[in-house]
Amino acid sequence: MSAADPSYPMPDVTRFIHPVLPSNDLGRGKTTALTLAGRAFSLSRDALGAVTVDDRAMRAIDRHGYVWLGGRDLSDTAMPDLDYASEGFEPVGAFGVRFDAPLHVSFDNFSEDEHTSWVHDFLGWREADAGAIHFEAENHDDRTEVFYRAPQRPSPWTPLLLTRHGDIFENRWVTRFNPIHTVYTLSWHHPKTHAPRPVVSRFAIFFVPETPRTTWLHSFAYARVAPAWRALMPVVRRVVPRIGRNEVNDDARFIPAVANTPIEFRGMRLGRYDKPLIHNRKLMKSLYWRIGDAVRSLEGRERDLWAAEATPHVE
Numbered sequence: 363m364s365a366a367d368p369s370y371p372m373p374d375v376t377r378f379i380h381p382v383l384p385s386n387d388l389g390r391g392k393t394t395a396l397t398l399a400g401r402a403f404s405l406s407r408d409a410l411g412a413v414t415v416d417d418r419a420m421r422a423i424d425r426h427g428y429v430w431l432g433g434r435d436l437s438d439t440a441m442p443d444l445d446y447a448s449e450g451f452e453p454v455g456a457f458g459v460r461f462d463a464p465l466h467v468s469f470d471n472f473s474e475d476e477h478t479s480w481v482h483d484f485l486g487w488r489e490a491d492a493g494a495i496h497f498e499a500e501n502h503d504d505r506t507e508v509f510y511r512a513p514q515r516p517s518p519w520t521p522l523l524l525t526r527h528g529d530i531f532e533n534r535w536v537t538r539f540n541p542i543h544t545v546y547t548l549s550w551h552h553p554k555t556h557a558p559r560p561v562v563s564r565f566a567i568f569f570v571p572e573t574p575r576t577t578w579l580h581s582f583a584y585a586r587v588a589p590a591w592r593a594l595m596p597v598v599r600r601v602v603p604r605i606g607r608n609e610v611n612d613d614a615r616f617i618p619a620v621a622n623t624p625i626e627f628r629g630m631r632l633g634r635y636d637k638p639l640i641h642n643r644k645l646m647k648s649l650y651w652r653i654g655d656a657v658r659s660l661e662g663r664e665r666d667l668w669a670a671e672a673t674p675h676v677e
Contacts, residue, residue, distance in 0.1 A: 372399050372574055373653070374401075375398075375541065375571070375651070376399070376432055377436070378432060378436075378440070379432030379442075379541070380398060380568065380570045381426075381428040382396055382428075382429055382578070383396060383428065383458075384429075385424055385429055388407050388413060389407065390409060390411060391406075391407070394406075398431060398571070400573055403415055403420065404416040405429060411424075412424075415431060420432065420434055421433070421436065423438070426444050426582060427456045428456060442540065442543060444566055444582055451564050451585065452586070454585045454598065454599045454603055455599070455603030456580070456581065456583065457580075457583075457603065457606070457607050458580045459579050459581070459607070459610045459611060460572070460578055460579075461576065461577045461579060461613070461614050463575070463576070463617040463620070464577065464621070465571040465577045466646065467617065467621055468569055468577040469569045469646065470623070470639055470642075471620075472567065473537070473544075473636075473638050473639040474636055474638065474639050483519075483608060483612060484515075484517045484605055485531070485548065486512065486514070486515060487514065487531065488515045488516075491515070494512050499637045504538065506536070506638040506641050506642055507534075508537075508638050509533070511530060511531070511532045512530070513531065514531040514550060515527065523550070523559070523563070523602075523605075524559050525559045528553050529552065529553060529559060530550065530552075530556070531548070531550055532548070532549050533547070533548055534549075535547065539645050539646065539650045541569075541650065542568070542646060543566060543567060544566075545566045547562065548563045548564070548565075549562045549563075558588075561585060561594075561602075562586045563583070563584065563606070564585070565582070565606050567579055567580070567582075568581070579614075581610060583602050583606050585599065627640070
């Protein structure tokens with residue numbers, strides 16, 4: 363089934379709570395219409411500031427600078443945990459970007475890093491440094507965990523985060539499916555001494571299906587600054603979300619070129635960097651969409667892939 367097919371699945375995912383709208387976009391006495399997984403909703407804020415939804419089966423929660431939407435029976439404990447204070451991170455911003463591509467295509471794009479060198483402007487490595495990439499991936503029953511390490515490319519943004527061209531860039535991320543979201547933690551180290559640079563950033567990105575052909579990426583940005591550099595926190599607060607938005611916008615500009623990628627893996631060549639992508643598709647279907655037969659098909663494809671050690675990339 364291709365993504366262009368109007369029968370592309372839009373299962374009901376309202377058993378999860380999704381971020382759908384920045385809180386500031388819903389003023390008092392204002393009503394906003396939106397679509398979640400093909401279903402139309404209308405949100406409003408009353409004179410006391412409370413957010414309501416026009417559907418009696420749904421509830422809205424205003425938290426982390428966003429309005430979240432989910433089933434009426436969901437408790438507050440169903441909210442994804444975005445409190446990283448115990449790790450020293452502070453929230454520095456949130457933003458949404460609309461992708462003109464189905465959920466699985468938008469999600470695939472953030473499940474591998476091979477495209478980094480030719481799509482992105484700041485984060486990650488140059489194509490010439492691809493041979494220096496260190497990659498690890500672990501698949502679990504409820505999540506994927508990925509780690510990339512490579513030389514940081516030159517960029518005018520680099521000094522603003524107290525890093526330098528040639529520093530070692532590290533990207534650790536964990537993807538979960540309640541709803542689908544990935545938490546990326548980005549750090550830099552001196553290439554010889556391995557001393558950490560003062561600023562570490564984190565982005566929690568939620569992949570929210572709008573229609574069969576469009577997806578919203580709602581991102582929450584965080585930063586941690588070493589104590590000796592705390593005076594720079596006001597600058598970091600402005601720079602980190604700006605960089606994050608720029609990087610997500612890079613992907614949004616690229617994604618229409620691959621928007622018709624089929625939901626199955628027929629006709630695709632996949633390699634070791636695609637290990638998390640394949641497992642993420644499997645968990646998306648089993649945990650998020652609750653589609654059983656397609657998952658069993660993916661499990662067989664996954665076994666065949668690692669047995670054959672196919673070469674990377676998508677045709």
